[in-house]
Amino acid sequence: MNTRHPFVAAVFLSTLILDVVVEVSASPLGEAGSYCCTQRNHDAWTEIATEVDVVVVGGGVAGLTAINTLLNHNVTDVVLLEAQDRLGGRVRTYRQDGVVVEDGAEWIHGDERNALHRLASSLLELDENPPADDDWDWHWVTEEGQPGRVLDYAKLMKLFEETEQPGLLEPYYDTGYGYYYLDRFPEVFPPSTPHQEGLLHYLHQIVNSDEGTGSWLDMSAEDADQYEHQGEDFQWKNGYDTLITYLKETIPETVVHLSTPVTQVVWDCPEFPSQALVVTQNGKAFRARHILVTVPSAYLQKNHLTMFQPRLPSDFLHNLEGVRLGVANKIQVGWAEPWWGKGLYALDILWSHFNLPPHMCWLYSVVSAFSVHQQKAVVELFVTGNSSLYMEELQEDEVKDHVMHLIRKASGQAVPEPTFFRRTRWSRDPWTLGSYATYITVEGHEAGLRNHSQLAQPIKNSAGHTVLLWAGEHTHNTRYGTVDGAMDTGNAEALRILGLLKPSSP
């Protein structure tokens, strides 16, 4: 732990407690695999393999967008291989008895220069009336329900947004994003400020929720600075899966193979120098001129050794080691009627005593509970980092009890038992192994990784044929961690493939 700042110790109080309980893998690249492309199984797969122009691995928004771009340009000899029995990946809408909540993506982040915002609007599926400040029944309280000072909250929000200003983060480029805040915090909140530790904790947690980090010191400040803000947040009128329905509408059924995890990609075989072989868990095989891989970064880190034959080039792996997919989970709690009265409810929680029993310490990472827009009686909470990993291990009833304890104490109300409860467990999802944003770590930055597009460098086989290409949220320089960013990368790589497929291309 870097002890440059006296605040670091306070900020990591809850993290340290949880570190005792949660084991974090030492190497993101996992253990060596045992796959061997023996002549016998290789020949067998090659024989049954279907020949196509392009295989897209992964049916999240990046893969779906790529397939659409290829089809729109009359490249029809394509397949999309998706491990799960559904398309959409980290866009996953859940519906139960009239309640609609998002397990994954929820907002269209921005209405300026944002193609996704334009798309939702053109489909007449954009919720044009996001809640205004006045629509919220807002409470800024300690976990005991004592009111916090509204002026402190306003100053905190101003400080939080400061880093959007150009140039301010530059002096911090060689260090963790959080150091900017650690330097500025005591200037805004001198030691005499009541609840100074709680205010810093709140700031740290909202940065974590925003970035998907477990600690704001993990993320390279330069990477944080590269993220492009595009204005206000919007939502889909009828759930984010409207987008998935739209994207798959134009894709022929024969192109999509669901429940078809790719297990091996043989990308450098002398027998077919202008193709790669893709083998799936359910016994399918394809030979394609180009393979576009859109699986999440954490999945790639864990599985690349068994998935790719031969081993991926060392400079690619070096870059891959420099990123991390953070873990953030959602908890949604609902009632038949809103117990708070009419309108939207929001609790922002200023932790004042860090004295919860150890098994409830994960709650420190929860600093707000707010209404899910359009669901009149559902509130949502975010949990990040190690607290999130710990929460995933708990029984659902335990999570519910802990959350209800917090909501009751902080709201000061006799809140009834909920009729709806849901929590996500994104780190346990074997096809994702994390949540929204892949960020460049401080170590990755030190090792030379400067932007996400370094992870999108296509790979040529020894015959000089560009055989492997990469897309997905993690490969976008300025909109990593977003749906529109992921779509952008799918489109860009499909266009690159179109160029490669032209007859004169190698």
Ligand SMILES: Cc1cc2nc3c(=O)[nH]c(=O)nc-3n(C[C@H](O)[C@H](O)[C@H](O)COP(=O)(O)OP(=O)(O)OC[C@H]3O[C@@H](n4cnc5c(N)ncnc54)[C@H](O)[C@@H]3O)c2cc1C
């Ligand atoms: C909790 C949460 C909240 C979020 N909130 C927002 C938000 O509000 N706004 C926003 O813009 N973004 C948000 N995001 C981020 C957004 O969802 C992602 O950036 C985006 O959906 C990523 O798309 P992708 O295609 O790159 O990856 P994914 O959606 O992860 O798609 C990858 C696909 O690859 C498949 N796959 C994996 N391994 C294999 C294999 N071996 N063979 C075949 N297929 C495989 C997976 O099943 C998956 O379908 C959120 C994400 C989460 C988890």
